[in-house]
Structure formats: structure tokens, C-alpha cells
Amino acid sequence: MKRLISYDLPANAWIAALVAAIVLILAVLPLTTPSIRSVNMAAKIIVFIPLAASFILLIGYTGIVSFAHTVFFGIGGYGLALGLLNSDASVSGMLTGLMLGVALSAVFGLIIALLSLRIRAIYFAMVTLVAALVTSQLASRLTWLTGGQDGVSFDIPDALSPGVRYWTVPFSDVPVTGKVLLYYALFAIAALSFLAMLRIVNSPFGRVLQAIRENEFRASALGYPTTWYKAVSSILAAVFATIAGGLYAAWLGYVGPGSTLSLNVLTDILLIIVIGGSGSLYGAILGAVVIIVSENYLQSLIELLIPVSIAKSPAGTLLSGDRWLLWLGVLYVVAIYLVPEGIVGMTRSGGRPGDRRAIPGPNHSR
Amino acid sequence: MRRTFAIADVLPIALVVAVCVCALAFISAPIWLNLTIAGVSVGLMIFLMASGLTLIFGLMDVLNFAHAGLITLAGYVTASVYAAMPGWVSSNDLSTNVLIVLAAAAASMLVAGALGYVIERIIVRPVYGNHLKQILATTGVLIIIQQLAIAIWGADLLHVSQPTELKKAVTFGTFFVENYRLLICAVGLAQFVAMIWALERSHLGLLIRAAVEDRESVESMGYEVKYLFVGVFAAGSAMAGLGGALWAIYQEVIFPEAGLQVMIMVFSVIIIGGLGSVLGCFVASILLGLIMNYVGFLVPSAVVACGFLLLLFVLVWRPHGFYPVVRR
Numbered sequence: 001m002k003r004l005i006s007y008d009l010p011a012n013a014w015i016a017a018l019v020a021a022i023v024l025i026l027a028v029l030p031l032t033t034p035s036i037r038s039v040n041m042a043a044k045i046i047v048f049i050p051l052a053a054s055f056i057l058l059i060g061y062t063g064i065v066s067f068a069h070t071v072f073f074g075i076g077g078y079g080l081a082l083g084l085l086n087s088d089a090s091v092s093g094m095l096t097g098l099m100l101g102v103a104l105s106a107v108f109g110l111i112i113a114l115l116s117l118r119i120r121a122i123y124f125a126m127v128t129l130v131a132a133l134v135t136s137q138l139a140s141r142l143t144w145l146t147g148g149q150d151g152v153s154f155d156i157p158d159a160l161s162p163g164v165r166y167w168t169v170p171f172s173d174v175p176v177t178g179k180v181l182l183y184y185a186l187f188a189i190a191a192l193s194f195l196a197m198l199r200i201v202n203s204p205f206g207r208v209l210q211a212i213r214e215n216e217f218r219a220s221a222l223g224y225p226t227t228w229y230k231a232v233s234s235i236l237a238a239v240f241a242t243i244a245g246g247l248y249a250a251w252l253g254y255v256g257p258g259s260t261l262s263l264n265v266l267t268d269i270l271l272i273i274v275i276g277g278s279g280s281l282y283g284a285i286l287g288a289v290v291i292i293v294s295e296n297y298l299q300s301l302i303e304l305l306i307p308v309s310i311a312k313s314p315a316g317t318l319l320s321g322d323r324w325l326l327w328l329g330v331l332y333v334v335a336i337y338l339v340p341e342g343i344v345g346m347t348r349s350g351g352r353p354g355d356r357r358a359i360p361g362p363n364h365s366r
Numbered sequence: 367m368r369r370t371f372a373i374a375d376v377l378p379i380a381l382v383v384a385v386c387v388c389a390l391a392f393i394s395a396p397i398w399l400n401l402t403i404a405g406v407s408v409g410l411m412i413f414l415m416a417s418g419l420t421l422i423f424g425l426m427d428v429l430n431f432a433h434a435g436l437i438t439l440a441g442y443v444t445a446s447v448y449a450a451m452p453g454w455v456s457s458n459d460l461s462t463n464v465l466i467v468l469a470a471a472a473a474s475m476l477v478a479g480a481l482g483y484v485i486e487r488i489i490v491r492p493v494y495g496n497h498l499k500q501i502l503a504t505t506g507v508l509i510i511i512q513q514l515a516i517a518i519w520g521a522d523l524l525h526v527s528q529p530t531e532l533k534k535a536v537t538f539g540t541f542f543v544e545n546y547r548l549l550i551c552a553v554g555l556a557q558f559v560a561m562i563w564a565l566e567r568s569h570l571g572l573l574i575r576a577a578v579e580d581r582e583s584v585e586s587m588g589y590e591v592k593y594l595f596v597g598v599f600a601a602g603s604a605m606a607g608l609g610g611a612l613w614a615i616y617q618e619v620i621f622p623e624a625g626l627q628v629m630i631m632v633f634s635v636i637i638i639g640g641l642g643s644v645l646g647c648f649v650a651s652i653l654l655g656l657i658m659n660y661v662g663f664l665v666p667s668a669v670v671a672c673g674f675l676l677l678l679f680v681l682v683w684r685p686h687g688f689y690p691v692v693r694r
Binding site: 059065115119120121122125127129130131133134137138141267270274318322325326328329330332333337340 | 630674
């Protein structure tokens with residue numbers, strides 16, 4: 001068991017228990033409730049965990065700030081969609097499309113890594129943001145390939161579609177359909193990706209990445225080819241983000257600029273890693289749960305807490321349920337200053353003093 | 367400040383001229399002339415929106431991702447000013463038309479400048495020197511500003527039409543230019559000259575540049591550097607307000623993501639120009655404006671990508687942009 005998570009337990013017993021509880025709930029949810037809304041939410045959490053974890057691999061461990069992550073997420077989604085469309089919804093077509101997407105992402109990841117070596121970190125952040133915005137615009141204009149603004153809807157293989165019914169769970173009377181099977185496929189792939197990333201950051205390779213984050217010059221002085229390490233970490237992050245993109249498209253049965261490439265996705269990732277904490281991959285799990293659950297329920301919660309009479313008045317519009325993203329944004333900014341290490345870091349105690357900075361500042365402060 | 371001009375300083379301007387000449391090979395002369403004039407005005411428009419960001423970065427080493435939010439906000443303020451003075455837009459009197467645009471711009475500058483002051487005090491001041499935190503925090507501010515704008519003005523498109531007289535064009539034979547573009551050119555050039563003058567010739571500019579070089583020495587002479595810096599941040603934000611207001615009127619429409627769409631151009635020109643360089647931002651803006659207009663005429667579908675391709679080309683050619691400022 002310990003070997004499975006690469007001997008990297010969350011630093012605090014409470015966090016460990018929380019993570020275990022989350023994994024358990026995600027594992028049994030579709031068997032216990034017929035509510036489509038909560039299963040959809042759980043699936044989104046499952047997809048965003050490896051996505052955010054791959055971003056943490058890049059930003060938290062290697063110290064590369066790239067906003068082009070949504071591009072890879074999008075490539076995965078479109079790869080899977082086009083693979084299915086061109087193969088009459090067969091499983092092999094789905095996998096081929098996803099694999100082609102992974103290959104394309106790896107190439108893009110390499111290009112981005114090479115670019116990051118040539119220009120300063122701050123330029124790099126801006127260039128990648130421009131790249132993300134341009135890709136999103138291109139995807140909504142190249143109608144012949146991507147379906148434009150409307151995106152691509154496609155059929156998933158029959159075995160995984162909601163119409164097929166395999167079995168009924170005895171106690172909860174929930175039917176196990178193809179959709180539930182798809183949920184578990186997502187769960188398995190996401191879990192494997194997460195464990196693989198955990199393995200990577202705890203390997204000697206991952207230690208070198210952290211050394212680069214702390215002081216690139218010193219790492220190269222110790223004889224590590226930092227260029228190569230940064231390139232590989234960029235490619236790995238791109239590959240995992242692509243897989244997550246494929247999973248998300250498979251679950252929705254649809255891919256479009258809004259669901260994969262838009263800035264909302266990037267905002268989601270940033271919210272997840274800031275609130276979850278980017279010092280450890282477990283931050284991705286906690287952050288994804290907090291953010292996606294609040295996306296789904298914060299609106300109702302606010303509506304429950306604030307009486308309608310106040311929310312309807314002009315001064316109270318800020319307190320109405322529709323403004324949930326505003327308050328999430330405020331929470332995000334407050335979190336950056338008050339709990340810079342996120343939920344994971346809040347209770348992370350003892351151990352290595354070097355771990356105190358969850359979000360590493362680039363070392364060129366004046 | 368006397369500079370010795372090296373060949374490297376002239377090359378970017380030569381590139382702009384070269385682009386114009388190359389375009390002439392593909393486009394017939396009268397159309398080319400019109401496209402060039404329009405391209406320069408679009409370039410000045412981009413400069414108006416980007417200059418504040420590059421000013422703040424050049425002097426304070428702060429990258430303000432909330433700039434996009436300020437541009438959006440300025441568009442909405444413009445819509446409110448329009449709503450407050452309905453007759454002025456549709457009137458057939460040129461002076462009223464110009465006045466309403468100036469009033470909208472002034473109101474936007476005031477709101478954006480005030481907000482910039484608040485952002486500097488609350489958000490940016492604790493994280494000077496830490497780029498990653500600046501990026502993350504100001505991205506949060508961007509979300510908040512966008513949501514506030516939606517809360518106040520709603521999520522739908524608002525129309526901000528160009529005033530009647532400004533829509534009309536001045537014609538000289540086959541060549542014509544809209545009055546509004548002329549107004550943009552005048553404001554853009556004025557702002558460029560004012561910025562260069564204020565930074566390089568005025569006492570205040572001298573102090574600010576000195577404080578960037580060595581903060582403690584300036585403080586030891588009795589100047590409060592933190593007030594200088596908050597002033598620069600507010601001024602840069604106010605410029606975003608001016609650019610945002612003029613852009614909204616130019617596009618005749620404003621919506622919550624308007625600022626973000628512009629960011630493709632804004633980020634491109636300030637990187638191409640060299641982060642922090644006002645002159646570089648100016649040259650890069652005009653270059654991008656021209657290229658967008660030529661490409662838009664020749665291959666309309668490629669306009670989205672051309673800014674990014676130009677950006678990549680320049681970064682490979684000169685990783686620090688046209689006119690790198692201080693290499694920190």
C-alpha cells in the first residue's frame with residue numbers, strides 16, 4: 001500500500017484521512033445514488049485531479065509557470081472526439097485518437113519547454129497565456145476541424161453508453177449502466193495517472209526538479225543537465241493534461257472551446273492549486289473537491305443563507321447566489337496571502353524546512 | 367538624456383517600414399494607402415491600451431494581469447456615461463460628439479485609476495519582487511472585476527455606438543479616413559509624447575527612474591518612494607481606462623470578456639517591444655496594427671494567429687524584445 005503511493009503520505013494524519021475519505025466517496029458514489037447531478041460532479045472532480053496534479057508537477061515542483069495547460073487539455077478532448085467520429089465510435093478509434101493527441105501534446109510540450117529556456121520566466125508566463133487565448137480563438141474558428149464555437153458532439157462506444165444496462169445494485173436499486181462503467185474507467189485511469197505522477201515526483205528525477213525550482217544555477221553546477229530535466233517535466237505535464245482532457249470529453253460526449261480551452265478552465269486549475277496547495281500533489285485532490293463542489297453548490301448555499309429580500313435590493317445584488325464566482329475569487333485572493341500553501345500546507349508541520357514555500361517565488365526578486 | 371543610437375535601435379523601425387513595403391507588393395496602391403492609415407490607427411489604439419501595463423512593469427517590475435479587467439471596466443463606464451447623456455451621441459454637432467467621447471474617457475480614467483490605487487495598496491504591495499504571486503493574485507483580481515462588472519451591468523452585450531459625426535470619413539480622392547480614427551491617432555500620439563516627456567525630461571520622471579535604480583538613496587533625500595509608486599500604478603491603470611473607453615467605442619460594443627480578447631494584442635506588443643519600454647511598445651503596436659490590417663485584407667481567417675506568430679518570430683530573433691529596458 002505504501003509502495004503504491006511511493007512512500008509519500010500527506011504530511012498530516014488529518015489530511016491523509018481526508019484524502020482517503022474523498023477517494024472512498026468517489027469510488028462508491030455512482031453505486032449509491034441515482035442523482036445524475038452528483039455523479040457528473042464526481043466525474044468532473046475525477047478529471048480535474050490529474051489535470052491539476054500535472055499543473056502542480058510543472059509549477060510546484062519544477063517552478064515553470066505555464067498558462068498553456070488548457071491547450072493540452074483541449075488537444076486531449078479533441079483528439080478523442082475526432083478519433084471516435086472517424087471510427088464509428090469504436091474503442092480502438094477512441095484510443096488511437098487519444099494517443100495521437102498525447103503525441104501532439106508531447107511535441108507542443110517540448111516546443112514550449114525549449115521556448116522557456118530562451119526567454120525569462122515572466123515573458124514565458126505571458127507568452128503561454130497568449131498561446132492559450134489564441135488556441136481558444138483558433139478552435140472556435142477552424143470550423144472544419146473543431147466544429148467551431150459549437151464544438152463536436154460524438155457517440156461513445158456502445159459498451160460505455162448510458163443505454164446499456166448491466167446489473168442493478170442490490171441495496172440502493174441503482175442500475176449499473178454503461179455510463180457507470182465509463183465512470184469507473186475514468187476513475188481507474190485518473191488514479192493511475194495520479195499514482196504515476198506521485199511516483200515521478202518522489203523519484204530521484206523529481207528531486208532534481210525540486211532542486212531546479214529552488215536554485216537552477218546550483219542544480220546545474222551539481223552536474224545535472226537542467227535543460228533536459230525541464231524539458232522532460234514539461235512533456236510529462238503535457239501528457240497527463242492531455243489524458244485528462246480525453247477523459248473529460250469521453251464523459252461529456254462532447255468537446256468544445258468552452259469546456260476545454262476557455263479561460264474558465266484555466267481559472268478552475270488556478271483556483272484548485274491555490275486553494276488546495278501546490279506544495280504537494282495531494283493539494284490537487286483537496287482543491288478539486290473544494291472548487292468543483294463549490295461551483296455546484298455555492299450558489300444554492302448563498303441563496304439559502306441570504307434572504308431573497310436582501311438579494312433583490314440594489315445594494316444586495318453582490319450577495320445574491322448568482323455572484324458565487326465573485327466570492328470564490330475573493331476567497332482565492334485571500335488564500336494567496338493568508339494560506340500560501342493551501343489546505344495541504346496549512347497543517348503540514350515538521351519535517352523539511354525547505355518545504356515551507358509551497359508556491360515558489362522565482363529567485364530573481366530584487 | 368542623450369542616447370547614442372546603435373544600428374540595433376533602428377532595426378525595429380526598419381522592420382515596420384519593410385512590412386509596409388512588402389505589403390505594397392501584394393495590394394494595389396490606393397487600397398494599400400487606406401489599409402496603412404487604418405493600420406496605424408489600430409496600432410495607436412493598441413498602444414493606448416498597452417502603454418499603462420508596460421509602464422507599470424518597466425518602473426515597478428509588477429505584472430498586472432488585472433489590466434484586462436480594467437479595460438473591460440472602462441468599456442462599461444463608457445456605456446454608463448452614454449446612458450447618462452443620450453442626446454450627445456446622436457447629435458450632429460462635432461464638438462458635442464467629441465465631448466461625449468472625452469467625457470467617457472475621463473470617467474473611465476478616473477474609475478480605473480482609483481481602482482488601480484486600491485489594487486496597489488491591497489494586492490500588489492505585499493508581493494513586490496515575487497512575480498508568481500503577482501500573477502496569481504492579479505488573476506484573482508481579474509476574476510473579481512469581471513464578476514463585479516457582470517453584477518452591475520449584466521452579462522449581456524451592451525452597445526456603445528460611435529457618435530454620428532465621428533463615424534463620417536474625410537476623403538481625399540480615393541483615400542479616406544474616419545474621423546474617429548483621426549481622434550484615436552491624435553490621442554495616441556499625444557499620450558506617447560507625454561509619456562516620453564514625463565519619464566525622460568520632467569523632475570518627477572527623474573525621481574521615479576532614480577527610485578527604480580536605487581530606492582533607498584531616493585528615500586534618504588526625503589522623498590516618499592511608496593507614494594511615487596502608487597502614483598505610477600494609478601497612472602498606468604488610468605491609461606488602461608483611457609484605452610479601454612476608446613476601444614469600446616471603436617468596437618461599438620462591450621461585454622465581460624472584451625478585455626481578455628484584447629489581451630492577446632496587448633501582451634504581444636509589450637513583449638515584442640521589450641517589457642517596460644514605452645518606445646518599444648509604441649513601435650510594436652504600430653507594427654502589429656499594420657500587419658493585422660494587411661493580413662486581414664489578404665487572408666481574413668489568419669488574423670487571430672498573426673499576432674502570436676509575430677510574437678514568436680520576434681522572440682526567436684530578440685528574446686528580450688525590441689528595446690530591452692533593465693535586465694533584472
